[in-house]
Structure formats: C-alpha cells, structure tokens
Amino acid sequence: MDTSHARKRSAVGLPAASEVAVALPDKRPRGRPRKTVAERDDGNRRVELVHAAARLFRRKGFDGTSTRDIATAVGMHSGSPFYHFKSKGALLYAVMDEGMRSATLRQTAALELASAAKPDAAALLRVLVRNHFDILLGPGSDFIPVMLYESRSITARQRTSLAKLQSDYESVWQPVLQALSEQGRLGCPVKLARLLIFGALNWSAQWFDAKKGASLDELTDAAIALFIGDDPKPPARRVRP
Amino acid sequence: MDTSHARKRSAVGLPAASEVAVALPDKRPRGRPRKTVAERDDGNRRVELVHAAARLFRRKGFDGTSTRDIATAVGMHSGSPFYHFKSKGALLYAVMDEGMRSATLRQTAALELASAAKPDAAALLRVLVRNHFDILLGPGSDFIPVMLYESRSITARQRTSLAKLQSDYESVWQPVLQALSEQGRLGCPVKLARLLIFGALNWSAQWFDAKKGASLDELTDAAIALFIGDDPKPPARRVRP
C-alpha cells in the first residue's frame, strides 16, 4: 500500500521567492532541479489524488469537499489537481469507477478461490457477504461508500457507465441468490432479496465501528442467519476466549 | 396539505422601483399594504420553510442546497430565512427533529391501533415495517431520508439530541424484536438484527420507485419473509388482476 501521499511537497520543494533574496548570477543548472526520470512524478500522483479524494469525499461529502482540500492532502497547490483531472466531478467519477472495478474483481477472485471446496450456495453467500463487509468496512474502504452515498453528484452519462459496473457486481451475486431461491431458502423474489440484502449490508457503513461491537466475522454470521435462517452453519467462532 | 409555498411573493408584492417612475405625492396609506392580522404571515411561514428545506436537502443534499434555493422555494428573498432560523444548520436540524418526532408518533399510533386485535409479534413487525416504508417512501417523505443521509452536517450537540429521538424510535421496535428473538425466529442477536433490518428498509430510499416495480405492500411482504421466514402470512394480495 502506497502511503507516500502523506508527504508534503512544499517540504522538499524550492525555497520561497522571498528566501532567495535578489537576483542570482546566471549559472546554468538553476531553478527547479530536473527530476531524474520517474523519480518523483512517476504519474501515480493521479492515484494519490484519487485516494485522497475518496477519503475526503467520504468524510465530508462531495459538495463539502473543495478541490483545495484534495490538493492540500497530497501536497499540491490549489490549481494542480486540474492538471490531472479536468474537473472535480471527474475526480468523483474516478473514485467510483475504481471502487466498483476493484470490488467486482475481489468478489470474483474470492468466489473462484472458494469454489475449489465445492461449497453449497449458502457457503458461497457467506463468502460474498464477508467480502462485501471487508470492501465496505475494511482498511482503505472509502471508495464504495463514496459510490453509494455521493451518486447524486454525478452526471447522467456517468451514471449510465456506473450502472454497468454495478450490474457487473450484482451479476456475481445472481447465481448464488438464484440457487438459494430455488432451494426455497430466500423467502422472497430474488430481485427484492438482493435489494434488501444489499441494503442491510451497505447500511453498516453508517454505524459500524471497528473499535467496538461486533467483528466482521460476527457481522457476517448475523447477516447470514437473518437472511437464510438457522441452517447448517459452523458454531460461532469467537476470537477472544 | 398546504401547498401555498408554491406561490411567488413577488407576483403580489410592490412594483419594482423602476416601474414607479419619479416620486409619488405623499399620500397617507401607501407603500406595502398592512396585512390584516394573520392574513398572510400567520407564523407558519416557518413550517413552509422546513418543508421546502426537507425537499431540497433530500434532492440536492445539505451542502448542495443554498439558503437562497430555500428562500426562492417559498417565495422569500435571500436574507429572509434568517429571520426564522438563525442558521442554515438550524434549518437542517429542524427537518430532522420534525422527521423523527413525527415518525415515532406514527409508529406508536399504528402499534396501538393494531394491538386491539391481539396480534402476535410477527404481525406487529409487519405493521412497523409497513409503516416505516410509508414514512420513508410515501407522499411528503423527505424528512427521514434527510435525517438518514445528511447527518454528517449537524453539530455534535445536535447529534446528541437526535440520538435521543432515534432511540425513542428504536424503543418502539424493541419489544417486538425481543419477542421474535425469544420465539427463535430472528436468527441473530436483537441488536444486530435491528441494525440489519433498518439497513434493509432504509436503503429502499435509494432505489424505490413508486411508479414501477413492487408496491409498498409487496415490499413489506418480501421484507418480512426475508427476515423471519416463510411463516403464517396472508397470501400475497395483488391489487391488479
């Protein structure tokens, strides 16, 4: 995990004009030192911006975050984010796009891994739910909450693109829910079940506190038990004695 | 339902200065006509402001709504809302406070009404869920969504007051959930069940569309079936043949 966006540019930049005093004699290699290729500006300043934006958009909302806030968070000056993104809205969309793609990839991988054990549908749902909680509440989990709670601020065109990504994410769940429904363990139509279940999970972003209350494992147990009943499931494993 | 906030004040106000030409001779009863007592300004301009604020805060968010937007919505000029509320944040809190009090009152009344029939806990849960959907998605239902999705913008002190009101609302549900839990129909601890159920319900504010898809009755059936299983429940009643 890259945490380099914590450094402040100004701390290693040129001295302020006021410190340079009058005019320097015209030596050749003066001014801003040319960066050796890919030394500082290896192009993932863009990635840093997206991460900082995700964190701030989540904490203060899109409208409550200024592009200056974001610039400051990565040690840039106020106009510089617009060198990387043509607008504040483009930054928001980048957060959402990255969040959705990464979430779908993680779920697909988790499902593939779990499939080796020939699990039943309930076990697969458990995998999806547990992963969903991790995506939503785990470390560095600002992207999906922003996606969920700031979608009001994207354009119609962006909304269309995002709907495609959301549908990709849903389609990972679809066969699992379908199987459970056919086993009579869902209690209501698949489509409504998906919406209600996503709601129950997504809402946790509003109240979950990693430092107290249930763990993500306990949360997963509770959700599965609530949705598909008290069927075969491992005894509640508690980490602390 | 009062819809008078749709009228524009300017349409019945004084002509603009440019239309009055030079100086009028000093007749006595000129200028703004004195309103007969309680004719226009019967003090519920405040209520209109809260309603307009609720609608706008929901549609555009707190930070995305200007006090000028709200003033315009009720036919006031830009500074006038501050005659009724000392700040924009006070308006937000008024929306949330009103929303929570009204929700708790409605649920308490519904529960009292239903209790006449000596219903079991599942039937009571159905009443609460159905009412919750109505509060959240029915006509004029902007207050609770604002409360749910804009709480980031209130002060710590306001948050404390609001927590009390939220706890009042939860305590209406508590005995019902407790009873279901004791009957072994909940599948997980009451506290987690409440959080997950509220999540499933509250999330509907993000996707529910009154003009298509399930009705509130169907939604209620689905939610109950998902949470407490396929137990005694009336056959799904469809309005359309």
Add this chain to the structure above:
DNA sequence: CCTACCGATCGGTAGG
C-alpha cells in the same frame, strides 16, 4: 505542476 487570478456564489448581517 505552480502562480496569480477571475467571476460566481455562498452564509449571514444591519438597518429598516
């Protein structure tokens, strides 16, 4: 990516 800046908008207030 910085510097310097622009026009627009915002919450809020004084004084009537």
Add this chain to the structure above:
DNA sequence: CCTACCGATCGGTAGG
C-alpha cells in the same frame, strides 16, 4: 420580511 451588502470561498483557467 426586504434591501443592500460583506468577506470568504469555490471551481476553474492562462501562462509559464
């Protein structure tokens, strides 16, 4: 509740 206004802040841009 209106009028007239203020200082602050905002997204964004030109020009380097």
